[in-house]
Amino acid sequence: xxxxxxxxxxxxxxxxxxxxxxxxxxxxxxxxxxxxxxxxxxxxxxxxxxxxxxxxxxxxxxxxxxxxxxxxxxxxxxxxxxxxxxxxxxxxxxxxxxxxxxxxxxxxxxxxxxxxxxxxxxxxxxxxxxxxxxxxxxxxxxxxxxxxxxxxxxxxxxxxxxxxxxxxxxxxxxxxxxxxxxxxxxxxxxxxxxxxxxxxxxxxxxxxxxxxxxxxxxxxxxxxxxxxxxxxxxxxxxxxxxxxxxxxxxxxxxxxxxxxxxxxxxxxxxxxxxxxxxxxxxxxxxxxxxxxxxxxxxxxxxxxxxxxxxxxxxxxxxxxxxxxxxxxxxxxxxxxxxxxxxxxxxxxxxxxxxxxxxxxxxxxxxxxxxxxxxxxxxxxxx
Amino acid sequence: xxxxxxxxxxxxxxxxxxxxxxxxxxxxxxxxxxxxxxxxxxxxxxxxxxxxxxxxxxxxxxxxxxxxxxxxxxxxxxxxxxxxxxxxxxxxxxxxxxxxxxxxxxxxxxxxxxxxxxxxxxxxxxxxxxxxxxxxxxxxxxxxxxxxxxxxxxxxxxxxxxxxxxxxxxxxxxxxxxxxxxxxxxxxxxxxxxxxxxxxxxxxxxxxxxxxxxxxxxxxxxxxxxxxxxxxxxxxxxxxxxxxxxxxxxxxxxxxxxxxxxxxxxxxxxxxxxxxxxxxxxxxxxxxxxxxxxxxxxxxxxxxxxxxxxxxxxxxxxxxxxxxxxxxxxxxxxxxxxxxxxxxxxxxxxxxxxxxxxxxxxxxxxxxxxxxxxxxxxxxxx
Numbered sequence: 086x087x088x089x090x091x092x093x094x095x096x097x098x099x100x101x102x103x104x105x106x107x108x109x110x111x112x113x114x115x116x117x118x119x120x121x122x123x124x125x126x127x128x129x130x131x132x133x134x135x136x137x138x139x140x141x142x143x144x145x146x147x148x149x150x151x152x153x154x155x156x157x158x159x160x161x162x163x164x165x166x167x168x169x170x171x172x173x174x175x176x177x178x179x180x181x182x183x184x185x186x187x188x189x190x191x192x193x194x195x196x197x198x199x200x201x202x203x204x205x206x207x208x209x210x211x212x213x214x215x216x217x218x219x220x221x222x223x224x225x226x227x228x229x230x231x232x233x234x235x236x237x238x239x240x241x242x243x244x245x246x247x248x249x250x251x252x253x254x255x256x257x258x259x260x261x262x263x264x265x266x267x268x269x270x271x272x273x274x275x276x277x278x279x280x281x282x283x284x285x286x287x288x289x290x291x292x293x294x295x296x297x298x299x300x301x302x303x304x305x306x307x308x309x310x311x312x313x314x315x316x317x318x319x320x321x322x323x324x325x326x327x328x329x330x331x332x333x334x335x336x337x338x339x340x341x342x343x344x345x346x347x348x349x350x351x352x353x354x355x356x357x358x359x360x361x362x363x364x365x366x367x368x369x370x371x372x373x374x375x376x377x378x379x380x381x382x383x384x385x386x387x388x389x390x391x392x393x394x395x396x397x398x399x400x401x402x403x404x405x406x407x408x409x410x411x412x413x414x415x416x417x418x419x420x421x422x423x424x425x426x427x428x429x430x431x432x433x434x435x436x437x438x439x440x441x442x443x444x445x446x447x448x449x450x451x452x453x454x455x456x457x458x459x460x461x462x463x464x465x466x467x
Numbered sequence: 468x469x470x471x472x473x474x475x476x477x478x479x480x481x482x483x484x485x486x487x488x489x490x491x492x493x494x495x496x497x498x499x500x501x502x503x504x505x506x507x508x509x510x511x512x513x514x515x516x517x518x519x520x521x522x523x524x525x526x527x528x529x530x531x532x533x534x535x536x537x538x539x540x541x542x543x544x545x546x547x548x549x550x551x552x553x554x555x556x557x558x559x560x561x562x563x564x565x566x567x568x569x570x571x572x573x574x575x576x577x578x579x580x581x582x583x584x585x586x587x588x589x590x591x592x593x594x595x596x597x598x599x600x601x602x603x604x605x606x607x608x609x610x611x612x613x614x615x616x617x618x619x620x621x622x623x624x625x626x627x628x629x630x631x632x633x634x635x636x637x638x639x640x641x642x643x644x645x646x647x648x649x650x651x652x653x654x655x656x657x658x659x660x661x662x663x664x665x666x667x668x669x670x671x672x673x674x675x676x677x678x679x680x681x682x683x684x685x686x687x688x689x690x691x692x693x694x695x696x697x698x699x700x701x702x703x704x705x706x707x708x709x710x711x712x713x714x715x716x717x718x719x720x721x722x723x724x725x726x727x728x729x730x731x732x733x734x735x736x737x738x739x740x741x742x743x744x745x746x747x748x749x750x751x752x753x754x755x756x757x758x759x760x761x762x763x764x765x766x767x768x769x770x771x772x773x774x775x776x777x778x779x780x781x782x783x784x785x786x787x788x789x790x791x792x793x794x795x796x797x798x799x800x801x802x803x804x805x806x807x808x809x810x811x812x813x814x815x816x817x818x819x820x821x822x823x824x825x826x827x828x829x830x831x832x833x834x835x836x837x838x839x840x841x842x843x844x845x846x847x848x849x
Contacts, residue, residue: 230811232811239811287694288693288694300774302774302775304686304693304698305689305691305692305693307687309686309687309775309776310686310687311670311686311775311776311777312670312812313776313778313812314776315811316686316774316775317774317776318774318776319774320773321770321771321772321773321774321805322704322770322774384703387703388703388704388770389774391700391701391702392682392684392698392699392700392701392703392771393684394692394694394695394696394697394698395693395694396694396695423703424702429614429621429697430694430695
């Protein structure tokens with residue numbers, strides 16, 4: 086675990102893929118040259134950073150550039166999605182170096198499912214051939230609501246039968262790694278800042294589209310979790326973000342046949358895939374269902390972006406890729422022309438670069454963020 | 468300006484009206500006994516704290532209690548409301564020690580109006596008979612949008628003719644005090660935490676009801692301002708929070724006669740006062756208009772409370788007192804029974820204890836908060 090100034094320096098280095106010199110680091114962080122020099126020495130000793138290349142400024146001697154060593158530390162992430170359990174091992178930059186996934190067993194024995202998740206985590210580390218001592222810990226992303234303090238899910242509607250299962254402690258005991266639990270939508274926005282295109286974004290919404298939907302929130306460079314770790318619920322912003330609602334509408338309009346159901350998440354996902362295919366092929370009623378979904382999402386995103394004065398909205402989640410282009414085609418102009426997204430600044434709209442595994446990568450990024458980011462609340466100096 | 472640990476200690480003392488001993492301070496802040504001892508010595512020397520009374524713990528010698536000295540520092544606040552300009556002088560605890568208000572001139576010469584505000588500020592300090600050297604600065608609360616970095620209003624729809632007026636710098640130059648500008652809704656939530664009943668609330672929404680409406684947001688003990696200082700816009704959460712909308716509805720239903728208009732904020736306010744009187748006297752159509760307003764506010768509040776996982780909602784603003792009881796009677800059960808306010812924790816609903824001047828008190832509280840609160844972003848140690 087890095088101290089505060091060390092984290093600030095490491096943050097600055099990792100956010101500059103081309104490397105930063107000590108002089109640039111002092112300028113970027115506001116720390117003195119001496120402090121930067123001491124910290125970079127420690128980071129080099131720990132193997133977390135390395136000297137790589139010189140920057141020729143034209144005057145004075147060339148400056149040595151510092152870069153992060155991605156393979157110096159790792160983190161594990163597991164995403165318990167209603168349809169799919171995904172486990173990833175990422176390096177210090179959040180890049181995936183190993184991955185596994187399997188369908189989420191329905192109902193049944195939660196202890197057995199958790200044991201399977203733990204086994205998957207352990208197998209991932211063993212298979213990657215890395216020193217387990219370099220693994221900082223295990224992050225877990227789950228559908229809300231959660232009890233963040235206790236590390237439990239709390240009767241999540243999308244995970245029937247899980248009750249108040251102590252997922253964090255069970256997986257920590259079974260794997261031997263320290264563990265963290267957060268909501269899937271929160272994990273996704275943390276991923277976007279560690280490993281995605283938003284590493285410099287200070288005011289960011291991540292609209293997460295999966296079996297359930299929600300938003301990950303970053304305001305003024307801080308991930309918002311709220312009173313109980315359940316920030317990001319969008320139910321109050323308008324109805325019908327859920328895949329089930331969309332597929333239900335398509336079935337009731339006859340766009341999807343009677344062979345489609347929304348009984349379980351995998352069924353609903355199959356329906357959404359078919360709906361996306363029909364819409365892409367020019368089926369007007371199918372395109373209408375997709376359009377109406379886009380308008381609902383656009384309204385919710387505009388409301389949240391205005392409330393929080395965000396200037397960057399990223400979209401993703403396990404099912405987003407199915408409808409990425411047609412949804413953004415409607416949402417982007419809605420955001421740009423919204424009377425509520427004030428003309429004080431433009432608002433960027435984009436799809437995540439991290440793909441369907443964004444919440445699993447986010448789970449691992451929770452560990453990186455906790456261990457390596459500058460955390461003001463750890464700052465009392467006694 | 469206090470350093471970080473000093474601010475943490477001062478925060479702890481001011482949040483305990485009965486005083487805290489050094490032992491309790493060490494426990495509450497996590498700082499060492501030696502650090503607490505050094506800091507309290509400095510606070511005593513500066514006159515910001517005093518020793519007052521003993522705590523008899525039953526074992527060992529009685530512990531000396533430390534309390535804030537309210538009259539050791541002051542702050543000024545001015546609220547540029549569309550209907551009323553209010554200026555306050557508050558002490559270190561945010562208690563109002565002097566106050567002035569006047570109707571906001573419509574249109575006309577913004578430089579002249581600003582000069583009047585500055586004169587009002589100066590007269591308040593002179594009239595209070597306090598040493599100007601004890602005044603930490605001047606806070607300004609204005610309707611959004613604002614350009615927080617530049618200290619300007621940005622064509623606020625509720626202040627026609629003000630354009631991008633550099634209110635912060637003009638008032639600072641004219642009064643000689645350092646100045647801060649923030650949105651009225653943000654000032655209100657800062658007031659609630661300094662001087663109101665929410666000094667211990669870490670996740671708080673302030674629903675502000677004035678000529679315009681909006682929300683002040685506190686998540687995880689941090690006031691949210693967003694990318695440009697404009698967080699708290701509620702236009703996207705649903706229509707019809709504005710007084711103008713309510714009075715318009717009452718006029719169109721014949722509840723209010725043709726003598727009422729919404730041409731300017733003072734007119735609209737007069738209409739709202741009459742509507743409130745009619746509803747209180749049992750007029751059914753008037754009560755219906757108020758009820759529908761309550762439902763709209765309730766929905767918006769539920770959506771925001773869920774999105775941000777807030778557990779405390781406070782209502783106030785210049786016009787809230789007119790409809791306080793009938794609005795809360797509808798809103799409180801909506802929040803309690805909302806399917807979106809998840810059963811993870813209860814959510815408290817209350818009216819501010821600070822009355823109609825909450826934004827002016829908030830403007831002054833911005834100064835106290837900036838000068839005296841623990842500000843993590845000032846924390847680089849070089």
